[in-house]
Amino acid sequence: MTGTAVMRRGRGTVALVAMVVAAIATAAVTLSLGAPTAGAGPVRDADPGAAAQIAQPLVAADAAIRINTFVLPDAEAEVVAAFNAAASAAAEEERTHTEGAVAPSVGTGDVLSAATNVLLNDLAPEQATAAHSAAAAAASAAVLHRDEVKFNLGVAVAKKAELVTALAQGGHRRTLWCVMLLDRLGAPVTSENLRGLVAWIEAESNGASFLNPLATTQGAPGARNVNSVGVKGYPTDEIGLHATVITLHNGFYPEILDALARGDSALRLTEAVAASPWGTGKNATIRLLQNGS
Numbered sequence: 001m002t003g004t005a006v007m008r009r010g011r012g013t014v015a016l017v018a019m020v021v022a023a024i025a026t027a028a029v030t031l032s033l034g035a036p037t038a039g040a041g042p043v044r045d046a047d048p049g050a051a052a053q054i055a056q057p058l059v060a061a062d063a064a065i066r067i068n069t070f071v072l073p074d075a076e077a078e079v080v081a082a083f084n085a086a087a088s089a090a091a092e093e094e095r096t097h098t099e100g101a102v103a104p105s106v107g108t109g110d111v112l113s114a115a116t117n118v119l120l121n122d123l124a125p126e127q128a129t130a131a132h133s134a135a136a137a138a139a140s141a142a143v144l145h146r147d148e149v150k151f152n153l154g155v156a157v158a159k160k161a162e163l164v165t166a167l168a169q170g171g172h173r174r175t176l177w178c179v180m181l182l183d184r185l186g187a188p189v190t191s192e193n194l195r196g197l198v199a200w201i202e203a204e205s206n207g208a209s210f211l212n213p214l215a216t217t218q219g220a221p222g223a224r225n226v227n228s229v230g231v232k233g234y235p236t237d238e239i240g241l242h243a244t245v246i247t248l249h250n251g252f253y254p255e256i257l258d259a260l261a262r263g264d265s266a267l268r269l270t271e272a273v274a275a276s277p278w279g280t281g282k283n284a285t286i287r288l289l290q291n292g293s
Contacts, residue, residue, distance in 0.1 A: 043201075043213045043237075046171030055175055055194060058163040062189035064156035068149050075146040082139035089128070089135035096128040174201065177213055177241070184245045187260035196259070196269030196284070199291060203270075203283035211240035215279075218243040229279070252277055 045051040167176040178197040182189050204215040210226050210233035220243045222235035234240035248257060255272035262268065270284035 196266035
């Protein structure tokens, strides 16, 4: 396998993983959230305790996906470098065995140096073979490491898909909505991000209905105003989710996106919401503290 082929294969693997994760997100929205009419029932978890039990391993699976996706390009690069080194060692071995020993230096008047050169040249073929063997072993080890990373990545992707399906089948709409939002934003699914989003949803005090848990005012096909400030009701969960993502990316909420990208503090997230023009104010932080900081 050439270095170029390995590199292309690496890029293809990362692209495939991205496609699989995106498919999980799309399928989960279609399977679980469905397409009820605007103003339909609240986006709630059928059983918050059961949803939390599913969320815990889902957080671990998402972390494994991110870690292995991050490691995979380096593992692919190690394979390329190792195969290139092995090819160079093989070429040197062939040259040494074909051309024989290099003539020792002469004319220096140093008999000891000349004798040493003769000895080293006699050993050159053996050393070249040993170097080739070592390089080949390193290449094999690099392939094993790369394949282990790919295997772990595949296991994590499959586990996340399984758990997302469990959320859908269990009727845990609120947790599932949060997971889908984080996936759409490219943010990690962490316990802190989920806690912060739940507090934010609760702070909006709209019962997380209208397929618009965070009460955005973003226009969308089929959307209608549900209050005097223009909070929208959406015809499907997919449209509402997309509208929320558009709102968060409109340039007014960089601190919220940063807090979600970090994923390490629910309090940072709710304080970012409070400092933003979203309109929630401190209510999300208050709900977070009420739920247990």
